[in-house]
Amino acid sequence: MNRTTTLWRPTGPEELALVEASGWTAWPPRLPEQPxxxxxxxxxxxxxxxxxxxxxxxxxxxxxxxxxxxxxxxxYPVRQAGGETILELWVPAEELDEFNAHIVGRIEVVREFR
Incomplete structure (x- = not known):
């Protein structure tokens, strides 16, 4: 079995609705202003x-x-976007379909803030 890495993604209601529409298995395509x-x-x-x-x-x-x-x-090299724990990956929009194909299991909501 392949090893997996846990990732997190903060998101708003519009993007989350598109994830739900995918059956909780894929991130939606980026908008033109989101490369x-x-x-x-x-x-x-x-x-x-x-x-x-x-x-x-x-x-x-x-x-x-x-x-x-x-x-x-x-x-995808780990990018430090600020402090020591501000770590992210930069996935080019044109690679998102391939990225989605390597998600194992479902995308799950673990926290909600209002």
Whole structure:
């Protein structure tokens, strides 16, 4: 069995509705102004974005958790977007379908902020 890596993604209600429509198995295509998909490497960072950015922007913020095949993720270097624990992957929008194909199991909502 392939090893997996746990990733988190803070998201708002519109994106979450599209994830739900996929059967909780895929992230929706990026919008033209979103050339990169940014999953994050720890729950604390995802919580901060969901609470401090998604809630003011749309009234609710969700933290999702999902597993991706670790070997596949090796192509994406870990990016430090601020402090020591502000870690994310940068997945180009054109690679998102392939990224989705390497998700193992379902995308799940683990936190909700209003």
């Amino acid at each position: 990169i998909f940014y999953p994050v490497l720890n729950e604390d960072y995802a919580v901060r974005i969901a609470r401090d950015w998604n809630v003011p922007a749309s009234g609710v913020g969700y933290v999702t958790r999902f597993e991706v095949e670790s070997e596949f993720l090796e192509r």
